[in-house]
Amino acid sequence: MANQFFGALQKHSNAKVEILNNYFIPWLRKINLGSYSMSRSLVIDGFAGPGVYEDGELGSPIKLLLAATEFCDQCDDNGWKQPSITLIFIEGNKDNYNKLKETIIDNWQAEFDEEDYARLPDYPTIAIQCINNTFATAFKDLLDDIKPGQTLIPSFCFVDPFGFKDTPFELFEKYLSNEKAELLFNFMFEEINRFVTTKNSPKLMETYSNLFGVDDIQELQDLIGDHKKDARKKIVVDYYSRQLLEKSDAKYVLNFEFKKNGRTKMFLFYSTKSTHGLKLMKKQMWKVDDTGLYLFNDKKSADQIEFEFVKEVKDETMRQDLSKLIYENFAERQVGIEFIEEFVLTQTIYPIENYMKQSLKLLEKEGLLIATNRKKPMSYPDGCMVKFN
Numbered sequence: 001m002a003n004q005f006f007g008a009l010q011k012h013s014n015a016k017v018e019i020l021n022n023y024f025i026p027w028l029r030k031i032n033l034g035s036y037s038m039s040r041s042l043v044i045d046g047f048a049g050p051g052v053y054e055d056g057e058l059g060s061p062i063k064l065l066l067a068a069t070e071f072c073d074q075c076d077d078n079g080w081k082q083p084s085i086t087l088i089f090i091e092g093n094k095d096n097y098n099k100l101k102e103t104i105i106d107n108w109q110a111e112f113d114e115e116d117y118a119r120l121p122d123y124p125t126i127a128i129q130c131i132n133n134t135f136a137t138a139f140k141d142l143l144d145d146i147k148p149g150q151t152l153i154p155s156f157c158f159v160d161p162f163g164f165k166d167t168p169f170e171l172f173e174k175y176l177s178n179e180k181a182e183l184l185f186n187f188m189f190e191e192i193n194r195f196v197t198t199k200n201s202p203k204l205m206e207t208y209s210n211l212f213g214v215d216d217i218q219e220l221q222d223l224i225g226d227h228k229k230d231a232r233k234k235i236v237v238d239y240y241s242r243q244l245l246e247k248s249d250a251k252y253v254l255n256f257e258f259k260k261n262g263r264t265k266m267f268l269f270y271s272t273k274s275t276h277g278l279k280l281m282k283k284q285m286w287k288v289d290d291t292g293l294y295l296f297n298d299k300k301s302a303d304q305i306e307f308e309f310v311k312e313v314k315d316e317t318m319r320q321d322l323s324k325l326i327y328e329n330f331a332e333r334q335v336g337i338e339f340i341e342e343f344v345l346t347q348t349i350y351p352i353e354n355y356m357k358q359s360l361k362l363l364e365k366e367g368l369l370i371a372t373n374r375k376k377p378m379s380y381p382d383g384c385m386v387k388f389n
Contacts, residue, residue: 046159048089050099154180169213323359
């Protein structure tokens with residue numbers, strides 16, 4: 001099944017990798033150049049695959065490695081300190097594992113030692129480790145190496161499995177307890193949903209209990225009851241979201257739905273403690289789908305033309321909707337602009353870019369707010385105070 005999957009990159013998989021790739025370099029910039037200024041980061045690809053599909057499309061590990069080298073080039077061009085980036089690629093299939101190593105060796109002249117560590121001659125601050133093992137085993141070993149009182153360096157973990165039996169929740173819970181850990185997990189909804197209400201297979205029920213991080217999957221089964229289709233989907237996805245928010249140290253959870261031939265295949269779950277990370281991921285997901293549904297549907301042709309005036313009407317409608325939400329939440333209050341930004345980011349579907357400040361302008365034109373601590377009219381810079389009438 002896994003080898004068949006790697007025959008060609010499907011549309012929904014391409015969109016998934018696009019979100020990953022567009023998020024990764026800005027994440028590296030923030031870790032190394034922003035407020036963290038760590039110059040050290042760890043990247044984990046939990047189901048790496050062979051790196052290159054049979055049709056020539058690049059998979060996630062090569063995309064991540066290219067992004068890391070691109071960022072190092074950017075640092076070199078600007079005279080910035082070279083970042084120390086460690087990439088760990090976990091792949092259980094021996095053939096895919098060997099192909100991945102061969103691709104890295106052929107394209108970057110890397111030399112792997114007996115423990116499958118390698119450095120790139122042209123990028124000495126980038127370290128790579130390839131691990132031929134199951135994700136659950138390899139990830140557990142990595143987390144077990146963290147001693148009490150210690151925490152991982154800033155880390156990003158991408159987990160894109162072929163099923164759901166090798167992604168126990170307890171590992172994500174332990175990983176997210178680290179200070180600056182972010183998780184992007186491909187929740188294989190179609191396969192999970194198929195047997196989630198099964199009660200006559202103790203082994204399968206145990207697998208589900210491990211996936212959702214519960215002692216007994218009966219609670220979720222009772223919630224599902226006789227619900228069908230969209231109602232059932234919402235129950236399952238909301239349940240997993242609550243587990244992440246209530247049982248792990250993640251403060252924010254965002255998910256993105258992928259459909260194929262009209263059927264929901266998977267949800268991409270993003271978990272973080274960082275409002276900056278949430279802001280960035282919302283922005284990247286919005287680029288793939290700007291309807292507010294956070295949904296990729298392969299039935300919608302990528303070549304379909306959307307007339308510019310239609311897009312402008314849609315955007316204006318969304319800004320009006322957001323302006324109402326902002327006003328309802330802050331009416332008769334005076335707050336700093338950062339409080340408005342946090343509300344939009346964490347309590348609405350909208351990304352900050354292209355919507356928040358335009359929505360504030362709509363309210364100001366209607367005389368519903370007064371802004372101070374700014375130099376230009378109709379601007380809302382950091383430190384700006386906004387009083388809602």
